[in-house]
Amino acid sequence: GAGVSQSPSNKVTEKGKDVELRCDPISGHTALYWYRQSLGQGLEFLIYFQGNSAPDKSGLPSDRFSAERTGGSVSTLTIQRTQQEDSAVYLCASSRGTGEGYGYTFGSGTRLTVV
Amino acid sequence: AQRVTQPEKLLSVFKGAPVELKCNYSYSGSPELFWYVQYSRQRLQLLLRHISRESIKGFTADLNKGETSFHLKKPFAQEEDSAMYYCALFPRAGSYQLTFGKGTKLSVIP
Numbered sequence: 001g002a003g004v005s006q007s008p009s010n011k012v013t014e015k016g017k018d019v020e021l022r023c024d025p026i027s028g029h030t031a032l033y034w035y036r037q038s039l040g041q042g043l044e045f046l047i048y049f050q051g052n053s054a055p056d057k058s059g060l061p062s063d064r065f066s067a068e069r070t071g072g073s074v075s076t077l078t079i080q081r082t083q084q085e086d087s088a089v090y091l092c093a094s095s096r097g098t099g100e101g102y103g104y105t106f107g108s109g110t111r112l113t114v115v
Numbered sequence: 116a117q118r119v120t121q122p123e124k125l126l127s128v129f130k131g132a133p134v135e136l137k138c139n140y141s142y143s144g145s146p147e148l149f150w151y152v153q154y155s156r157q158r159l160q161l162l163l164r165h166i167s168r169e170s171i172k173g174f175t176a177d178l179n180k181g182e183t184s185f186h187l188k189k190p191f192a193q194e195e196d197s198a199m200y201y202c203a204l205f206p207r208a209g210s211y212q213l214t215f216g217k218g219t220k221l222s223v224i225p
Binding site for chain 1: 212
């Protein structure tokens with residue numbers, strides 16, 4: 001596609017429920033990243049996928065968070081048993097490759113509110 | 116591990132006044148540094164990168180390896196510059212992820 005697409009744009013969920021956030025990267029971009037943007041905390045790295053390599057999950061805050069990327073394209077970030085502190089904007093970005101720090105293109109994000 | 120520090124959460128300046136958004140980093144190697152900007156209700160986008168040595172929308176940033184800084188400057192602020200600014204570091208070796216500072220909200224007062 002023309003840009004990185006994320007859905008839903010907004011999600012309100014009850015504490016304890018599971019949520020799935022979707023990211024559709026730019027066609028041909030092999031690298032895909034998830035970040036969390038919280039007020040006053042900036043952008044926090046969550047997970048990174050590059051081609052068929054094992055993902056870098058070093059940023060996931062707990063085992064309630066997981067992500068997968070199917071067919072090297074669409075990615076889904078899943079948060080199980082959501083907590084209020086999970087409320088944030090979840091950003092996805094893609095780039096052509098791992099060596100291109102400048103090439104990140106960000107989606108518009110999913111605003112998650114846990115009530 | 117790399118770290119990016121933006122000491123100011125909020126910076127308010129009058130229109131026409133000079134702007135300097137501070138960024139300091141720590142990294143053992145030779146990184147690439149970037150400034151990203153997020154205007155109200157828009158997605159995060161790249162503003163400039165240090166290796167390009169370019170001026171975008173009147174903004175410049177010089178990498179000072181001695182002081183490990185990459186401050187963003189503009190001589191005359193405009194109202195449309197009001198936005199959230201993030202400094203980011205990309206390591207040339209090791210992990211392949213951008214590390215962001217916590218951001219500075221720039222408010223230009225008319």
